[in-house]
Amino acid sequence: MSARGTKRRSARQVADRKQSRSIYYEPETDEDEYVGSEDGDYALELQPSPKRRKTKPQTPAAARTRRDTHKPRRTGSKAQEKKKQSSSKRLGAPLKPKTKRETVYTGPSDNKIPDWTSLPIEILRDVFLFASQSMQEQAAVGSSKVTWLMRAAHTCRAFAIPALEAYYQSPNPSNTLQPHHLLELLQMPKDKTYIDYRVKIKSLEVDVNRIAYVATGRERFDLSSLVRLLPQLQDLQITRPSDSPPYRKSRIGKWTYPQDFVQALDESGARLKTWRWTGDLIPDAESDGHDPYVFMTVAHTSKAFDRLERLVLCGFHGFLSSSTLPEQTENAEEDDNRLQESKFAMAISQLPHVKDLSFVSCDLVMGKFFERIPKNLEKLELSNCLELTSAMLTAYLTTGGLQLRELTLNHNSAxxxxxxxxxxxxxxxxxxxxxxxxxxxxxxxxxxxxxMYDHLLAEDDVPTWPSTLRVLELVNLQKWEAKAAQNLFRSLVDDAKDLSDLRHLVIQAHINIPWRDRVQFRDQWIERLNTVYLRRREEPNPYLGSLRQYRLYKEAMANGHAVASPVDLESDEEPSARRRLSHVRVTPHKAPADVEAFADADPIPEMPHRAARRSTRVATRVESLNVSTAGDDDSSSEDDGKSEDESKESDVFVQGLCPIVDIRIDNQRPAENQFTADNFLDSEPSGDEDWRSDAEDADDGYAW
Structure with missing residues (x-):
């Protein structure tokens, strides 16, 4: 067989992408250095490091005297402020983005702070997990999940164990040195650690770049040694950048799954629930003398994979045997793909408890492959599978769609x-x-x-929707006619009575029709779908800032006092001292030139034909798109009453339960990089864009 690094049908290779180097983080204080354990110090979370004074290099006396003669020394608070600003502005450090300051409640309160430390450890751990989820992508600005959880662990003894459990539940390493530090921490005796870290780790997601390259002063990391020390491990995924959009291969070090990896999992006693296979990381048949699909089958029949529920398969392609003759290439390739397809499906069938199956960049998903995969799946994901067609998917759904609850289909070009x-x-x-x-x-x-298809949806095809649908998200729909798009939108309106569970509706459609027709088409269907599905939210009560504020509000309303805003309740006056409500007659605003005419004239009656006028124009325009409408665009039909289109809308069932309804219709062509007018400016905008008015007060401002 040929080298297994080739991608799909055309030997895909990508240009090298420059990976951004991480800027070093220099702590401002000893406390920041202490809590910033994301650099790899897993063993010293609760052992305070000794205070170190920052000593300046000694300057010769002559140089110090010469400097002092030219510039006087700053003393007092100004010198400290200047020193603080100069230390925070370092050359090469990234400019931290502006963060919106949180508003602090200043209204009336009973000043009762809940006893958070009395909560059970399980509840506090869940609180810390939820709070740290939003910090996953903020490691570059110094507010990472690790730093925040370590600071929470040092707050008090009651928060120490829950915060550490929240972090060590999934301690994903972020550099090549952290896996070694984690292994050293787990190898320490239990009596020398604050908690038993081995039983706390349940999920581990490692980028292959973190273990493929050798860290400074270390040997190549052994994943099997780490796995042997994790008896409660349930989720293990070795990821790589090419398995996510835009799915281009990136240069990584040579690394494959260890030969004793499955044995190490069995020795640890772990029972995996989630696992990810990557085709290029399985030991190859030519290099190591092992069939990759046999390696998968042996792993799936082991005890560690006995309870596997979620399986992710990435980068499995058809490969051509190197021993075939040129005139037999096409037939040999087809036979080889069928053989590999059969072995691939056979390896998957060894997992009886799999309910969630994902295929990412797998060209072996073709032909009759779906006939061999499990039929009792609850979740199915197919992403960037170029051979997947609607006929293949329909053939599987006829028998395997009865138990299906989630279906994700992304970036499949056919x-x-x-x-x-x-x-x-x-x-x-x-x-x-x-x-x-x-x-x-x-x-x-x-x-x-x-x-790779001719039409996304034919003009006579009408979609049907299950009554249990909760989330519907169709993004970048392209290559179809206006009639087909109308069938999809109309099916959602007609089935609104049956879609009582729908809460999330997002449709982004691209229709290539004249812009005037597209404007009318967009106005009609966006308004109609919003009317049918969008939930009308009510503003929350502004007097629920605290129990005392709400109590004062209820007392004021019961006594008939005026409360214009929550600010009125901040005073400590008795409710009886407040001004009572009085009847005030409000007169409408009058223009100076029309005072006499407005005073003598009768109120202007409403004109119901105006609404009919606009709907008739819309119906007349949409008629060119084969939309069935009735009525002529003349004054007689406008004044007679509602058009047929309006009478139909009055009979439409309004569901009104979707908090999110996002409907977009345009003629843009989806692209990987979307360019705007800012990308085509002749010159840079005037002014200093890097200047900030609050830079002097901030401790994290940088000059560059």
Missing amino acids: LDLTFLTQLKAFCPRLEVLKMDLTYYSEKMNYNDAWA
Whole structure:
């Protein structure tokens, strides 16, 4: 077999992408250095490091005297402020983005602070987990999840164990040195650690770049040694950047799964629930003398994979044997793909408890492959599978869609929406349907990201929707006619009575029609879908800032006192001292030139034909798009009453339960990089864009 690094049908290779180097983080104080344990110090979370004074290098007396003669020394608070600003502005340090200051409640309160330390450890741990989720992507600005949880652990003894458990539940390393530090921490005796860290780790997601390269002063990291010390491990994924959009191969070090990896999992006693296979990381047949699919089958039959529920498969392609003759290349390739497809499906079938199956960049998903995979799946994801077609998916849903609850179909260039016509019959329990029809090029230097189907949806195809649907997200729908788009939108309006569970509706459609027709088409369907599904939110009560504020509000309303805003309740006056409500007659505003005419004239009656005038114009314009309308655009039909389009809208069922309804209709062509007018400026904008008015008060401002 040939080298297994080639990608799909055209030997895809990508240009090297420059990876941004991490800027070093220099702590401002000893406390910041102490809590910033994300640099790899896993063993010293609760052992305070000794205070170190920052000593300046000794300056010769002559140089110090010469400097002092030219510039007087600053003393007092000004010198400290200057020193603080100069230490915070370092050359090469990134400019931290502006953060919106949180508003602090200043209204009336009973000043009762809940006893947070009395909560059970399980509840506090869940609180810390929820609070730290928003900090996953903020490591570059010094507010990472690790730093925040370590500071929470040092707050008090009651927060120490819950915060540490929240962090060590998934201690994902961020550099090549942290896996070694984590292994050293787990190898320490239990009597020398604050808690038993081995039983706390349940999830581990490691980028292959963190273990493929050798850290400074260390040997190559052994993943099997780490796995042997994790008896409660349930989620283990070795990821790589090419398994996420734009799905281009990136240069990484040579690394494959260790031969004793499965044995190490069995020795630890762990029972995995989530696992990820990457085709390029399995030991190859030519290099190591092992069949990759046999390696997978042996792993799936082990005790560690006995309870596996979620399986992710990335980068499995068809490979051509190197021993075939040129005139037999096409037939040999087809036979080889069928053989590998059979082995691939056989390895998956060894997992009887799998309910969630994901295929990412797998060209072996073709032909009759779906006939061999499990039929009792609850979640199915197919992303960037170029051979996937609507006919293949429909064939699987006829038998395997009865138990399906979530279906995710992203970036599949040969998949259209024809399967939606039978979705209700084949998937009666489907709750989540997500599709992203953005396609990515194989290489960066040219564009081959186009759809491989003729029409996304035919003009006579009408989608059907299961009554259990909760989330519907269709993004970047392209290559279809206005009639087909209208069928999809109309099906949602007609089935609104049955879609009582729908709460999330997002549709982004691209229709290439004249702009005037597109404007009318967009106004009509966006307004109609918002009317049918959008939930009308009510503003929250502004007097619920505290129990005391709400109590004062209820007392004022019961006594008939005027409360114009929550600020009125901040006073400590008795309710009886407040001004009572009085009847005030408000007169309408009058223009100076029309005072006499407005005073003598009768109120202007409403003109009901104005609403009919606009709807008739819309119906007349949409008639060119084969939209069935009735009525003529003349004054007689406008004044007679409602048009047929309005009478139909009055009979439409209004669901009104969706907090999120995002409908977009335009003619843009989806692209990997969207350019705006700012990308085509002749010159840079005037002014200093880096200057900030609050830079002097901030401790994290930088000059560059």
